[in-house]
Amino acid sequence: xxxxxxxxxxxxxxxxxxxxxxxxxxxxxxxxxxxxxxxxxxxxxxxxxxxxxxxxxxxxxxxxxxxxxxxxxxxxxxxxxxxxxxxxxxxxxxxxxxxxxxxxxxxxxxxxxxxxxxxxxxxxxxxxxxxxxxxxxxxxxxxxxxxxxxxxxxxxxxxxxxxxxxxxxxxxxxxxxxxxxxxxxxxxxxxxxxxxxxxxxxxxxxxxxxxxxxxx
Ligand code: AP5
Numbered sequence: 001x002x003x004x005x006x007x008x009x010x011x012x013x014x015x016x017x018x019x020x021x022x023x024x025x026x027x028x029x030x031x032x033x034x035x036x037x038x039x040x041x042x043x044x045x046x047x048x049x050x051x052x053x054x055x056x057x058x059x060x061x062x063x064x065x066x067x068x069x070x071x072x073x074x075x076x077x078x079x080x081x082x083x084x085x086x087x088x089x090x091x092x093x094x095x096x097x098x099x100x101x102x103x104x105x106x107x108x109x110x111x112x113x114x115x116x117x118x119x120x121x122x123x124x125x126x127x128x129x130x131x132x133x134x135x136x137x138x139x140x141x142x143x144x145x146x147x148x149x150x151x152x153x154x155x156x157x158x159x160x161x162x163x164x165x166x167x168x169x170x171x172x173x174x175x176x177x178x179x180x181x182x183x184x185x186x187x188x189x190x191x192x193x194x195x196x197x198x199x200x201x202x203x204x205x206x207x208x209x210x211x212x213x214x215x216x
Contacts, residue, residue: 007116010123056173116200
């Protein structure tokens, strides 16, 4: 099954993707994770996009499409996987059209788009309290999903840090970008791909169960 997890920054795409990928045997492909990894490794791509991520604006369609082309093609070579789960991509109409072209070329399709609905105040609260493990990348929240020991990952003992783009002014910019450039993509898919709207404001477990229900 090939899925797109869609929703504003902080709606829980990454949190839900981590839970769904193992159960459903899907490769979790997050453009944000791939870009942050390039920044952390100081690759040529990382140097090029570092300031874009820090500003909350979008990296160019060309760069993102090239990254995702390689990632989606690589999933086909892994016989243990049953498909992919896109998180944070596509994010512009140009990316959605580019993805359509790539999938046609590969003989693949999107089986469903799951849209996580969460209001703006809630996502601001979630993003300002988010902490991410520097080692295993598990996502925590200081209030909603805290680790047993503050600043330490329960899963691997790694150090938890705040993302550079989770500062108040950058959060506002990211939410504006979502409304202007990303939300309109839903109209691109309406009528051609099954869209499932899920209330992302519920507790994490309930959201997971709701997603599993709509996909079953
Ligand atoms: P990206 O990494 O994709 O960030 P995002 O879409 O802004 O989404 P987030 O990762 O912030 O949130 P999420 O929905 O995954 O929520 P999470 O599960 O972490 O992109 C970052 C940047 O990279 C972009 O701004 C852009 O510059 C660039 N980029 C990426 N993709 C691009 C593309 N396609 N094109 C161009 N540029 C691109 O949860 C958030 C917090 O809430 C956590 O603390 C979590 O514990 C908590 N939480 C989660 N679920 C719940 C719940 N149900 N109840 C309570 N708390 C919850």
